[in-house]
Amino acid sequence: MEISPVNLAEIDTPAVLIDVDRADANLQRFQAFANSHGLAVRPHIKTHKLPRFAKRQVELGAVGITCQKLGEAEVMADAGLTDIFLPYNILGEAKLNRLVALNERVTLAVTADSETTIRGLAEAFGDTGKPLDVLIECDTGMGRCGVQTPDEALTLARLVDGCTGLRFRGFMTYPKIGAVEENEAFLAAAKRQATEAGLDPRIISNGGSPDMWRAHEVTSATEHRPGTYIYMDRFQVAKGVGTWDDCALTVLATVVSCPTKTRAIIDAGSKSLSSDTFGMEGFGRIAEFPDAVITSLSEEHGIVDVSGCARKPQIGDRIRIIPNHACVVSNLFDEVVLISGNEVVEVTPVAARGRVD
Amino acid sequence: MEISPVNLAEIDTPAVLIDVDRADANLQRFQAFANSHGLAVRPHIKTHKLPRFAKRQVELGAVGITCQKLGEAEVMADAGLTDIFLPYNILGEAKLNRLVALNERVTLAVTADSETTIRGLAEAFGDTGKPLDVLIECDTGMGRCGVQTPDEALTLARLVDGCTGLRFRGFMTYPKIGAVEENEAFLAAAKRQATEAGLDPRIISNGGSPDMWRAHEVTSATEHRPGTYIYMDRFQVAKGVGTWDDCALTVLATVVSCPTKTRAIIDAGSKSLSSDTFGMEGFGRIAEFPDAVITSLSEEHGIVDVSGCARKPQIGDRIRIIPNHACVVSNLFDEVVLISGNEVVEVTPVAARGRVD
Incomplete structure (x- = not known):
């Protein structure tokens, strides 16, 4: 991964993107609520x-x-x-x-x-x-x-x-x-x-x-x-805590294979998304293909059922996934990419990642 | 964690222990089989x-x-x-x-x-x-x-x-x-x-x-x-690939709470064991309490049903868990503790951990 990439297209996958504007809005919203x-x-x-x-x-x-x-x-x-x-x-x-x-x-x-x-x-x-x-x-x-x-x-x-x-x-x-x-x-x-x-x-x-x-x-x-x-995540949205537009953490991934008309494989597996389901079907929501279902994960592969998608993902497509559980994703990456809109603000190490004891 | 601990009792939890003798025996066994x-x-x-x-x-x-x-x-x-x-x-x-x-x-x-x-x-x-x-x-x-x-x-x-x-x-x-x-x-x-x-x-x-x-x-x-x-793991044992005695990777954890007579809480959660189940009940086998069931995980807590245990775990007990899936555990720890029997051989960084791309 680049140290100081100038744009998102230079970020290799899989990577964690943090929308700093959304994150800040989420913080402010609850702080105001609590203050009130x-x-x-x-x-x-x-x-x-x-x-x-x-x-x-x-x-x-x-x-x-x-x-x-x-x-x-x-x-x-x-x-x-x-x-x-x-x-x-x-x-x-x-x-x-x-x-x-x-x-x-x-x-x-x-x-x-x-x-x-x-x-x-x-x-x-x-x-x-x-x-x-x-x-x-x-x-x-x-x-x-x-x-x-x-x-x-x-x-x-x-x-x-x-x-x-x-x-x-x-x-x-x-x-x-x-x-x-x-x-x-x-x-x-x-x-x-x-x-x-x-x-x-x-x-x-x-x-x-x-x-x-x-x-x-x-x-x-x-x-x-x-x-x-x-950050919100798929589970919080399912619980009504926030909306998709509040989700600040996404996993940027690439479609690496489309072996059949109904199956796509992405380069984000359990090592990027974790196996957490919280009882939900699937392992995340693909922003660009909301009708796709990430049906199972290997460590480095996500298997996606695209049968419900009118437009199908293609090999090489870069997609953004809202994970089931944001917290565990933070622990899986040495660094995250802070973005504002589609501009990269900074790539920063996850300082407290992996502190197991 | 100590850089050069002299014995296992000095290793803080959670930690990953690798029994180098078991690992080597596992390698030799399959190599001989393949050679034949x-x-x-x-x-x-x-x-x-x-x-x-x-x-x-x-x-x-x-x-x-x-x-x-x-x-x-x-x-x-x-x-x-x-x-x-x-x-x-x-x-x-x-x-x-x-x-x-x-x-x-x-x-x-x-x-x-x-x-x-x-x-x-x-x-x-x-x-x-x-x-x-x-x-x-x-x-x-x-x-x-x-x-x-x-x-x-x-x-x-x-x-x-x-x-x-x-x-x-x-x-x-x-x-x-x-x-x-x-x-x-x-x-x-x-x-x-x-x-x-x-x-x-x-x-x-x-x-x-x-x-x-x-x-x-x-x-x-x-x-x-x-x-x-x-390393083998709980899934491989379930599949008959090896026995419990072949399992070389264990997660060392501590019992931190016993809120009820039938529940113990350990300091290994999904950040140590991962949420992988491979369709099995529970999240690992506790070597010292094989009748215990790790029923669910938070990131830093494992919830253990000890109702089936004749002898119950106590707060402060150190236990060793054979995880469902060894590979993902290697990715969750910055370092692992190599042991031979109960002697610590070396604490070594997991060099290829977290290489997501």
């Missing part, structure tokens, strides 16, 4: 993994950022981000040492959902002089991490509150899509019980892009952590 | 993406290697590999220029399945002085790239044969799993027709690990291109 509801925004950077967009999110009003991995948080701290939430159970000496070092240089908070995690954090931070902020993760319906009841949340909140080196800050959830009432009921109960117990649950952190336009209905929440909202 | 049948081996390096293993494959008797991407081939050429097959339709000026440069320094062959691809290759190589070897890709049942009939194969073979700068070398397929007879019938017909037409189809290249122990049944084939055989 008095809700803080703490964007999840896993979607873009780029310091420039994290900084832009803060510039637009975000109170800080969210990272899913310590390694991502370190990249963002190196880039100058100063307020980072890491909603993950951090365990083990190696990671705890890194967490202590990170806490020395940024405003940091983590989550915990077990006594084991809390004891480990307390041991690591006991005599550091700068306590670590801890939120209790609540499973409000998603069925992933998190305590199962507000009572358990209170128990762990008290445990954190009693640990030298830790400071209890509130509750966090990554909610089940669509379960807004269930989510609110859990968080409200946890908040009330903690308050009644004399604790200070000042942050109630809710997350996810799919229900972000209903974020204000979770009235106990003080902040929201959307991630995918910056 | 007079079949050349041309391993696909997409699985490991590591020059050291490519060199070892050649040392053990492989006639050369296979790469799926030009970028992978360039990495391997840089590392000293001298005979590379790139079974892909190479299109476009940027890639064709790179292909010409690569052909100057290694023995190189590509595939084509259309007149468009062949015309492009012919134009790029017409006056380079060193012709490019071209095999015609045949769709013998897989339904991906490839001409649909032996007649079409002959037509393209003749076209290649008539192009200055190109040299027709034979036919290639990536076959449908289990369709050995169908595969052989197509290749045998293509070979016979080309020979009768006065052409020299001296290489008939068959591929895939799932049917590699039946490779000799495709009697017209002169070479086989297994990829996953070096």
Whole structure:
């Protein structure tokens, strides 16, 4: 790939294109919405993994950022981000040492959902002089991490509150899509019980892009952590969160074969689009051929059923695909191409890509 | 991650472990099998993406290697590999220029399945002085790239044969799993027709690990291109290609949460294991808890149903997962940990990871 290409035609495929105007509009739209509801925004950077967009999110009003991995948080701290939430159970000496070092240089908070995690954090931070902020993760319906009841949340909140080196800050959830009432009921109960117990649950952190336009209905929440909202993707459009015209990330690919009248092969496979389906048919939407269906993927091939297309793709055609899931695509490419309209703005490395631990 | 860790306990999670003894045994086993049948081996390096293993494959008797991407081939050429097959339709000026440069320094062959691809290759190589070897890709049942009939194969073979700068070398397929007879019938017909037409189809290249122990049944084939055989994985075991004890690649992960009696959460999600299922239930086999089921993945979380486990995983447990698909895991990690038994041999960068174009 060219270092400083002058136009999009010089970008070899497959490549990830980021429409910076669309991305910025997406950021502004949700920030304005949250502002109108008095809700803080703490964007999840896993979607873009780029310091420039994290900084832009803060510039637009975000109170800080969210990272899913310590390694991502370190990249963002190196880039100058100063307020980072890491909603993950951090365990083990190696990671705890890194967490202590990170806490020395940024405003940091983590989550915990077990006594084991809390004891480990307390041991690591006991005599550091700068306590670590801890939120209790609540499973409000998603069925992933998190305590199962507000009572358990209170128990762990008290445990954190009693640990030298830790400071209890509130509750966090990554909610089940669509379960807004269930989510609110859990968080409200946890908040009330903690308050009644004399604790200070000042942050109630809710997350996810799919229900972000209903974020204000979770009235106990003080902040929201959307991630995918910056780029949107096929799943978010399916959920009604945005439109095709809001999708800022596309995978540029080339048609490399048309073995039959109804089949085209593209040079974007699972190594470019990932195998994520989220229960949808197909592996992305081809902007130029919306009636085509990417029926299956090998690592370096996408198999496309073009039987529904009035005009058929031809070998050599360059196409743009809106992937099912934008976040995972960011992790598959060492660099992305920032564009404005059809002009290339810059080719930039994905700084926090591949930070697995 | 440590640069030179002395033992496995110092390796932070998630991490990819490669058991070098198992990998070497896997390589030797298939090479011996192929030797006994007079079949050349041309391993696909997409699985490991590591020059050291490519060199070892050649040392053990492989006639050369296979790469799926030009970028992978360039990495391997840089590392000293001298005979590379790139079974892909190479299109476009940027890639064709790179292909010409690569052909100057290694023995190189590509595939084509259309007149468009062949015309492009012919134009790029017409006056380079060193012709490019071209095999015609045949769709013998897989339904991906490839001409649909032996007649079409002959037509393209003749076209290649008539192009200055190109040299027709034979036919290639990536076959449908289990369709050995169908595969052989197509290749045998293509070979016979080309020979009768006065052409020299001296290489008939068959591929895939799932049917590699039946490779000799495709009697017209002169070479086989297994990829996953070096590491094996859950899919290959399901197909009977190897056993759990042959699996050389595992993902080391940590149990980070046990929110309920029947659910454990691990720090390996789709960013470590990929979402590939190949139609199987679950996203990998946990060696220490074979009755556990990894039911779903977020990017950084694996959700594990432990209801079937007599002994349950505990928070902080380190586990090893045999993934559904080893090749895609190699692409998700910047480095892998080579081990012998439980000793760390070396932590090495995955040199050809992320070579998307």
